[in-house]
Amino acid sequence: METKIFPAADPSTPALAARIIRSGGLVAIPTETVYGLGADGLNPEAVAKIFIAKGRPQDNPLILHVTGPEQMDTLCHDIPASACLLAEKFWPGPLTMVLPARDIIPRETTAGLATVALRCPDNVVTREIIRLSGTPIAAPSANLSGKPSTTTAAHVYADHAGRIEAIVDGGPCRVGVESTIIDLTEDRPRLLRPGGITPEQLLDALGDLVVDKAVTAQIDKDTVVKAPGMKYRHYAPQAPVTIVAGSREKAAAYIHRHFEQGDRVLCFHEELPLYAHCDPLAYGDEADAATLSAGLFAALRELDSPTVHHIYARCPVGGGIAYAVQNRLKKAAAFQIVDAEAEA
């Protein structure tokens, strides 16, 4: 099949994309976080195609993308007041809420869980596609399973050309890492994945927040976790990634001691002069963590090559959006972190 590219700015795009969704096909959609691989979330056969296209494990549920809070009642039951509050404050935006699922959602979408993840993306064209489709759109990140997420239409094309009906090209994604996921089905709100809505913002809105262990540590593949996706190898280029923590100078000294031909350095713009002979790639400014989240996946994809042997990565510290960057980079590194201060 020929994969069509629909420019988001073209007025005919929403109707063309919605027609494919309604007929059970796959369309990649732009969002403020990453590109999603969309299908009719209430059509089991359409949802099954997403799993095949991505090579995604069947036990990993999908997020349903909606036009706004007005769709919550038809998809969920026993909706807590906290969900309405968060929808009011942060939708449309990079926040996904896990809520009790109604039976109209097929088990292909929920992977058999009693809950469903809902998100209202902050992209006008994508919301118009959802509205014209007349159905919530199930969309995982559009990358092949295990690979760094797709933040441009070209990334999606590289992974899926000839295997999906269309890609809506909305330009590079603004946030660059996937949405924050919060589980609201227990007594206490639980952060399952950090993202563009920060832990500080959630705590401020709710007065309480538990951080799930899958956010901070490597999860064994046999462990039962709240977000099934968190236990799989993620975001990973082919070469092993080691995060080098510590001051600029100590980290550079460590990397220069270990660097061999074929290795690459993934660093901050401010550090480029330190790695003049190490083929460095900068993914953003250390002084502005939003540039790091926007650039991380494109950089990891660029380094995803059989000619790269080892990647030494610099990771921001602190909260806010930097917390989400740390989480993705640690997963890409399978939690391989060396402390350059201690090694010196």
Ligand code: TXA
């Ligand atoms: O920003 C995003 O959220 C992007 C864009 C396309 O919207 N989507 C995305 O989807 O990141 P995906 O499938 O790559 O990641 C969804 C994560 C997975 O880790 C999955 O296990 C988890 O959400 N998830 C989905 N439904 C869940 C549920 N009912 N309970 C717990 N976790 C759930």
Ligand code: MG
């Ligand atoms: Mg994903």
